[in-house]
Amino acid sequence: MTIKLNHSIHQTHQDITSGEKSSGLKTLAQTVSAFAFSMAILTSGLTLSNDSYAAKQPLDRVAAQINNDIIMESEVIDRIDLVKVQILDSGRPLPPEHVLTQQVMDQLVVEELQLQMAQRAGIRISDQELNQSVANIAKKSGMTLEQFKGALEAEGTSYANAREQIKREMIVSRIRQNLVNRRIKITDQEVQAFLGSDEGKEKIAPEYKIAHITIPVSASASPEAVADAHKKAQAVIKFWRQKATSFETLAAKFPDYRSGTIGWAKIQNIPSLFAETISTMKKGELSDVIKSDIGYHVLKLEDKQGGDDFIIEKTHVRHILIKPNIIRDSSQAKQIADDLYQKLMDGADFANLARTHTDDTGSAVNGGDLGWMSGEELVPSFAKTMHNTKIDEISKPFESQFGWHILQVLERKSENMASQYQKAIAKNFIRKRKFQDELENWLQELKDEAYIDVKL
Template sequence: MITKLFTSPIKQGLIASVLLCGLTSAPSWAAKQSLDRVAAQINNDIIMESEVKERIDVVKLQILDAGRPLPPEHVLTQQIIEQLVLEELQLQLAQRAGIRISDQELNQSVANIAQKSGMTIEQFKTALEEEGTNYASARAQIKREMIISRVRQNQVNRRIKITDQEVKAFLESDEGKEKISPEYQIAHITIPVSASAAPEVVAEKRKEAIKVMNFWKKEGNSFETATKKFSQYQAGRSDWAKIQNIPSLFDEPLSNLEKGEFSQLIKSDIGFHVLKLLDKRGGDNFIINKTHVRHILIKPNIIRDTNQARLIAEDLYQQIMDGADFANLARSKTDDTGSAVNGGDLGWMSGEELVPSFAKTMNNTAIDEVSKPFESQFGWHILQVLGRKDENMASQYQKAIAKNYLRKRKFQDELQNWLQELKDDAYTEIKL
């Protein structure tokens, strides 16, 4: 079922009723009252009995599809009401905090869901329609989940504290050492030869393996080019993998290779292997390309929408092109209060630290060049690249991995604490 595509961690296995019912927006209080009963009041908003029943229908389908027994009706009803109440409280908080999802972000999220299902956007739309789900409703539900997810990340992560002592203990543990061990991307071509082959056959196969290696090493020849030319031989390419997930035959050769290098021919019981290290990261050698960048951010807000924010950014860009000082404009115009005092200077940044649209623009901008305005989840940016350098970030990388792992481990416990506090601080009345 297509509806399964929308199951996300923020729902904990639940799918909003909009996916099955084709509702494009929440009805008004007056319209709701004329249709059915109020199931719950949350501050100044309500949940209707029809919404509860719709969600119950979806969840029942999921439970039965998974082959699990249905809980008693009254238990399931209370669980669904509780879930809807928590969702509504988080959406209310998101509205107060001004959290928004841009069309660009939503489009990308929809595209990702379609891609994971092996579909194009058009195929995805068709599949939804065939199940009776309105595409606009599906987009609305995805957006709802994205908003709730962003609220949780913002609110819960700021509550989680990771001490230096915790990081140190984790890095010294067996689990920590495994997490920070190097990762490799490799490619190899195998020229088969039987372990019982005659010496002259082995010698001939060795010559063939050397021929394959020399061709592959030739400038301009990629792995794809080599495998196409020698398609009679087995070949493989790995995504990022730790040494324990790579054939042990390659352990020792990999330890002595740098990015882009070939190993000596490797002989095994099944033949000769031509091995190339495509890339390496982690361990004690983690070189990161860093960019010195500054920016001006114009955020949409209550009095201006995203199009008006774009127009302001375009006007500032034109002023810079006409000779205005970037730093002075940043101090007076940017909505990024953290960098405003420094003329928009963000310091030395890597792409991994930034949202994708910012990283992509930064990486495609030459030193001293000013980018045209572009949009991210935070608003509209103009950036200028001031310099670039390579830096060994192994120590910082290892600590970041440790903090990220520890934060994920603490997240669910802290999430439940936060949700309970959110509920305790709200006016909630269950009417069913």
């Protein structure tokens, strides 16, 4: 028979685990926001249904059959126990046992359906991706990887089980992003309506990054002291302009003055005394001296993003990629890249070498040409090398997570991407707003199309 379930995984999690956590030392699971629920269920012993994951051990009674897979009663009990700990830790009362059991059962069923769908879609998580995610979780918890492992063991969870559960969460997240986002349609009319709304205008309003120095003046200061403070403010401006120095160097030059930064704030969140001046300044510009009740101020607009002025620096670049593989390790790949670099230095044609040697099949046909790229689109090592390479210059071989690269910068330009930036913000906001409804629809379809036999 097919059982109609009442909750999606998202709803169930909110129903049975939401609420403020009590103060004091929490479990490691509760400190990791990105995988909060995943880590909370690490000790449940849940396993996956396909051969690439740990096989289930049917040592107890079957709680449910989901298509060709099963959920064991012990899995349900383990999850219930963990959810109870979360609820009690939050200070909330436990729901009736039959309600909690049903909610957990619903959750496990929906998880299993998504994992089965991911298996059919061929979704895999590489060891490199998993290692990076585990490292990020440890970092967000304020721990080294070794400390993270120790904390898991102290909570009774093996590191291997933790990695497996994180892998599950990554698979579920990926299948959701792939399939649910594909179902979401956003029209040009929706984008324009959002951009014209008060909410949209607030979202695309420019943000400012400001550095400031204050020369304090007390309310009881003599006219001479006030005039002296004003001269000091002018001296700050003169030094800042003439030396074109960094804010850190400036602050060190005038240690007796108050200095600080305001990082990425919209105009309504900037002190009103500064807001009008900042809104008329260009990136890198210094203000005139500004008088307030506490003294004199000098501002510098360090950076600006959003609004009608969203300048992106783009680089026309081409590259040759040599990847390590089953027949060569990283050092051997580097040796090949070094040999190609020497040929380029001896006058070989970059495009011809790229066509015949690069492991980037997407750009090989174009002689390694990647087109116009911004640093934000690229992995850090590639972006840094591209930024530091002059026009027509060829970089020495350098390594990224993909292998060994040689790049050549062909051109550079600045492009105002304000319109594209605003539309991207609008689409992202609309997509997030639609995602949960579409997720619920998709999960319900999965349940409607599945064979679900709950035996508890």
